[in-house]
Amino acid sequence: MEERHLRNDLNVTGSRKTTGGSYHRVNIDGMAKLDGDLDCSSLSVNGTLKIYGSLVSESTTVNGMAKVEGELRTQSLDVNGTLGVHGAAQAESTMVNGMCTINGPLVSSRVRVDGMTTINGDLSTPEFTVNGKCNVRGGVNGERIDIGGMATIDGDVQGEKIDVQGNIKVGGLLNADSVEIRLYTSSSAREVGGERIDIRRKERSGFWKALGLGGAPSFRAQLIEGDEIVLEDTEADTVRGNRVHIGRGCNIRFVEYSGELSVDPEAKVGNSTRI
Amino acid sequence: MTDDLISKKELLDLTGISYGQLYRWKRKNLIPEEWFIRKSSFTGQETFFPKQQILQRIDKIIHMKDGLSLDELADVFSPTLGEVEMSDQQLLDRNIVSLASLDLLNEAGRQQALYGLEQIMMLYVLEKLLLSGDITQQEGLLLIDVMSEHYYRFRDRASELLLIRKMGVPTFMVVNSGAELYFDHGVKVVLRIPLATFMEELKIKLG
Numbered sequence: 261m262e263e264r265h266l267r268n269d270l271n272v273t274g275s276r277k278t279t280g281g282s283y284h285r286v287n288i289d290g291m292a293k294l295d296g297d298l299d300c301s302s303l304s305v306n307g308t309l310k311i312y313g314s315l316v317s318e319s320t321t322v323n324g325m326a327k328v329e330g331e332l333r334t335q336s337l338d339v340n341g342t343l344g345v346h347g348a349a350q351a352e353s354t355m356v357n358g359m360c361t362i363n364g365p366l367v368s369s370r371v372r373v374d375g376m377t378t379i380n381g382d383l384s385t386p387e388f389t390v391n392g393k394c395n396v397r398g399g400v401n402g403e404r405i406d407i408g409g410m411a412t413i414d415g416d417v418q419g420e421k422i423d424v425q426g427n428i429k430v431g432g433l434l435n436a437d438s439v440e441i442r443l444y445t446s447s448s449a450r451e452v453g454g455e456r457i458d459i460r461r462k463e464r465s466g467f468w469k470a471l472g473l474g475g476a477p478s479f480r481a482q483l484i485e486g487d488e489i490v491l492e493d494t495e496a497d498t499v500r501g502n503r504v505h506i507g508r509g510c511n512i513r514f515v516e517y518s519g520e521l522s523v524d525p526e527a528k529v530g531n532s533t534r535i
Numbered sequence: 536m537t538d539d540l541i542s543k544k545e546l547l548d549l550t551g552i553s554y555g556q557l558y559r560w561k562r563k564n565l566i567p568e569e570w571f572i573r574k575s576s577f578t579g580q581e582t583f584f585p586k587q588q589i590l591q592r593i594d595k596i597i598h599m600k601d602g603l604s605l606d607e608l609a610d611v612f613s614p615t616l617g618e619v620e621m622s623d624q625q626l627l628d629r630n631i632v633s634l635a636s637l638d639l640l641n642e643a644g645r646q647q648a649l650y651g652l653e654q655i656m657m658l659y660v661l662e663k664l665l666l667s668g669d670i671t672q673q674e675g676l677l678l679i680d681v682m683s684e685h686y687y688r689f690r691d692r693a694s695e696l697l698l699i700r701k702m703g704v705p706t707f708m709v710v711n712s713g714a715e716l717y718f719d720h721g722v723k724v725v726l727r728i729p730l731a732t733f734m735e736e737l738k739i740k741l742g
Contacts, residue, residue, distance in 0.1 A: 418562045435558050455555025483580055485543075487553045498580065500544070501554065516544070535544060 270300070272307070280313050288324070297330065305341070314347065322358070331364070339375070348381070356392070365398065373409070382415070390426070399432065417449075425462075439486075443477035443493055450482055457486040457501075461493045461509065478509075539586040540572065546584060550593050563605045565596055565612055567693060569713065588729070595735070611738045612731070613691075619652045619741055631655065631740055636662045639672060643679045652741075653690075657682035659737045660696065660730065669726055670698065674705045681707040689730070698726035 267284040272292040280296030288309045297313035305326045314330030321338045331347035339356045348364035354371045365381035372389045382398035391408045399415030407424040416432035424441040428434075430449035437455045441447060442462040459479050479494040489501040493509035502519040506512055508526035515521060515532035523529050541549070547557065560566050572583045592612070599608060623646070626632045636658055640646050647654065661678055664670045670678065678696075686694075686709060693712035698705060701721045710716065712729060 435562055437555060437559060453554065453558040453561075455553065455558070485554045485558075487555045535548070 267300075280311065286317075288326075303334075320351075332362075337368075354385075388419075405436070441479060443479055446476065446478045446480070448480040452481050452484045452486070454486050456488045457484060458488075458490045459492060459494055460490065460507070540583040541586040541589065543582045543584070546589060546593075550590070550597075552593065552597075559605070560596060563609045565605065565609055566592060567612075569693070591732075611735055619655060620649045621655060622649055626650065626655065626658065629740065631737070632658045632662045633666075636665060636675075639665075639675050640679060643676050645679060645683055653687055654683070655741075656730075656734060656737055657686060659740075660733050663733065664726070670705075674698065674707070677705060677707045681709060685709050686730075694730050696726065696728050696730055697724065699724050 267282055270283045270286045272288045273290045275291040277293040277295070280294045280298040283298070283300040284302075286298065286300045286303045288303075288305045289307050291308045292310070294309070294311045294313065297316070298311055299316045301317065302319045303315070303317045303321070305322045305324045307324045309324070309326045311326075311328045311330070315328045315332050315334070317334045319336045319338075320332070320334040321340070322343045323340045325342045327344045329346045332345045332349040332351070334350070335352045337349075337351040337354045339358050339360045341358045343358070343360045345362045345364070349362045349366045351366070351368045352370075354366070354368045356373045356377045357375045359375055360377045361380075362378070363380045366379050366383050366385070368385045370387045371383065371385045372391075373394045374391045376393045378395045378397075380397045382401065383396050384401040386403040388400065388402045388404070389406045389408070390411045393410045394412070396411070396413045396415070400413050400417045400419075402417075402419040403421070405417065405419040405422045407422075407428050408426045410427040412429045414431040416435065417430050418433075418435040420436060421438045422434065422436040422440070424447065425444070427445045428441070428447045428449070433451040433453060434449040435453045439452060439454050439457045439459075441459045443460065444462055461477050477493055479491075480496070481494070482497045483500075484491070484494075484496050484498070485500045487502045489499060489503070490505045490507065491499070491510050491512075492507035495511045496513070498514045498516070499506070499512050500516040502517065504515060504517045504521045506515065506521070506523045506527045506529055508524045510524070510527040510529070512528070513530040515529055516535055517532070518535050521532060521534070523532075543557070547554065557566075561571070566589070570584050570589060572585075574581055574583055596608060599611070603611070623637050627634065627637070637646070639661065640658065650658065657679065660682065661675055664678065665672070665675055689709060689711075695710050695712055695714070697708040697710055697716070699708070699718065700706070700723050705725070709730070712731075718724070
């Protein structure tokens with residue numbers, strides 16, 4: 261393959277329809293339609309771009325609107341405007357401040373969502389940070405997961421350390437060495453499993469409280485299993501662990517523990533057995 | 536297959552591992568998803584495991600985890616085949632197969648200059664079963680046949696090898712792990728072994 265910097269640049273300021281191809285720098289300030297795959301070293305979209313093919317690029321910045329009908333492969337992906345990808349996506353680093361929709365799996369070394377992102381597939385990334393809103397229709401496979409905003413994940417979530425300071429809804433199993441959730445609103449997971457599970461209430465400041473957004477702070481799960489478990493405001497069917505603390509506002513039907521159990525007077529526990 | 540299950544609670548009690556370890560191993564794919572069998576019991580949802588397989592696996596993990604990282608372990612246990620190519624001389628040198636098995640392969644007309652992992656796996660299974668006296672040389676030829684033709688279909692799925700006999704006529708099968716099979720009265724199931732165990736042993740030998 262020829263060196264990328266020996267190629268031509270493509271600049272579109274007006275409106276243009278062309279075939280795809282290989283370029284060095286691609287700047288779209290107007291409106292462009294590409295009827296094939298695009299391979300370039302940098303793509304910057306300030307206007308509107310539609311690619312009827314896949315996109316391979318070292319750096320991809322979308323400040324306007326871009327639609328890729330095929331797959332996307334890039335080193336750095338920056339979305340400040342709107343990006344839609346019809347196929348699978350692969351990016352070394354992914355930053356979304358605008359809106360991004362990917363209709364396939366996303367593989368990335370770092371994903372940060374400050375805007376809104378929808379992934380209609382699995383997400384696999386060691387570092388996953390959400391300060392905005394993120395929907396994942398598949399599962400999330402990560403290492404460090406930080407949710408400050410809102411994350412809805414239909415499948416399983418797994419990582420080494422999961423910190424939630426916002427809202428999380430997991431359709432499957434939330435599995436990590438350390439799960440730390442501070443409750444601002446109502447979060448849930450079908451199951452939670454790990455070594456250390458710490459779910460506690462966070463006193464909301466006046467503004468959020470007055471707004472009453474997202475419901476009262478609570479966590480719901482069918483099953484919570486871990487070695488060290490601390491719970492508050494949690495409603496669960498079964499909790500199993502070694503050292504278990506059931507704090508205020510909890511409603512647990514059944515607790516099984518092997519080490520010690522302490523129950524706050526403001527908590528409800530249906531049944532508990534030591535095994 | 537489905538007869539002997541162990542609940543998660545009993546498993547932790549028996550092996551002395553913690554929830555944290557179990558979940559970590561699940562995350563790292565050291566314990567396959569299909570071994571987690573959910574059932575509802577009077578105490579709510581409970582997870583069960585195939586007893587023999589899980590106990591063996593946990594034993595292996597505990598014994599091997601000092602030497603290998605969890606990711607390397609996951610490689611050993613994964614049913615996926617890696618990239619290996621070896622000549623028959625290399626296979627002999629590394630004690631993976633004996634001359635007798637290679638002769639049988641020649642007889643079946645399937646000898647090659649270089650063998651990929653799938654074929655090495657087949658040879659290894661052949662070698663082990665011949666050595667243990669579970670199968671005869673004639674049956675070995677059948678085994679070579681079925682594994683050469685069909686084993687690739689299970690490239691990244693767990694599978695089992697089945698040997699049945701009826702009226703002294705042997706038949707080999709490769710089936711999905713945990714598949715339910717029923718036979719008529721005259722059939723005797725001589726062997727039913729998960730191929731994954733061979734793969735694990737082989738990967739350790741190759742690694």
